């Protein structure tokens with residue numbers, strides 16, 4: 001079995017001590033052969049550990065925690081002030097335009113669903129989305145609006161086909177009310193040029209919405225400069241896993257009755273049922289706010305901004321180049337996005353691959369249980385490109401869908417995804433490449449049983 005390097009004492013981004021520290025960076029796990037090894041967290045696109053600073057600021061905040069907007073004493077005041085400071089940090093973090101407001105939800109998926117229900121989209125309207133979207137930036141537009149939803153095509157490496165976008169814009173013109181795209185793909189890491197997309201959308205009078213769930217942890221966002229009208233992301237992917245989602249949107253969209261009314265939405269309900277809505281900026285923030293989540297995200301934003309995007313991006317870009325080369329050199333695996341596309345395109349560190357002859361979920365289980373390396377496997381909420389890579393016919397898809405519906409989640413085709421973050425080290429990437437080399441040469445060393453209900457394999 002491959003030698004495992006113990007990184008429990010290394011600093012994040014070894015050699016670049018200025019990078020933020022995450023909680024649990026040195027955490028260890030006992031693997032199948034009984035050894036205890038440092039965990040390599042290469043599943044950051046799913047969720048990130050919290051920054052140490054984030055946990056520290058949250059702990060300090062909770063010591064003074066009081067009723068937000070529902071109390072008058074010193075603790076309530078301290079809570080309001082901490083939340084307001086955090087909101088300022090979040091606004092700065094995304095470069096929010098002056099005319100926008102923020103809404104807080106539980107995650108990106110909830111934020112996009114709220115936006116879909118808030119926008120006045122009728123049957124004559126067209127929403128342009130794309131083939132590279134996460135399900136959460138696809139289904140809400142189809143299920144929660146009456147608009148016609150069309151997909152901009154992508155090439156096999158998941159880059160948007162701008163020629164196709166231009167043809168759709170020319171064909172539907174003023175009927176296009178919204179262009180909604182990912183800022184960075186959870187499957188391929190591809191980052192479209194947001195300014196170029198904004199210019200195209202605005203030329204026909206449409207809004208540009210960006211699903212920034214994967215963009216926010218990895219690239220500086222300047223909504224105002226790029227012309228992004230609305231944007232959503234999840235705090236649990238930005239080193240602040242305290243159950244918060246963020247939606248930034250033009251205030252004029254909020255000048256309507258809330259789609260989820262309740263406490264906090266209203267200033268008065270008279271007995272007849274007539275309602276005096278709270279001011280537009282507040283009436284959509286129904287119920288008690290997730291103050292802890294907001295403070296946590298504010299702390300993570302501040303940590304990133306204080307570190308400097310130039311430092312974080314430089315570290316991650318060099319890791320992306322290193323990872324593309326390291327994985328490309330492993331015999332027996334196929335990078336479904338060719339390694340050179342990480343050089344020629346703007347991509348975050350998200351690497352999908354398949355291992356010849358081994359089920360994707362088994363590969364992920366072996367990496368975890370025999371090597372202490374966390375990754376993700378499956379269609380990862382983005383099945384269309386995966387289906388194309390695997391070459392699944394309509395007939396096969398129908399059979400697979402039926403088997404999944406019958407309870408066998410392992411019937412799905414899929415890929416393995418390794419994803420990097422600012423705390424990832426080159427040594428962790430090298431461990432992944434070494435582990436994959438061992439797996440492709442010798443196969444799994446342990447015995448596993450299928451756990452179809454969890455779409456995984458478990459040690460037998």
Ligand SMILES: Cc1ncc(COP(=O)(O)O)c(C=O)c1O
Pocket residue numbers: 045046107108109110134136137182184185186211213214234
């Ligand atoms: C690009 C993208 N959009 C949306 C989501 C949904 O985020 P959440 O699960 O936090 O709602 C994800 C989650 O992985 C994502 O990667």
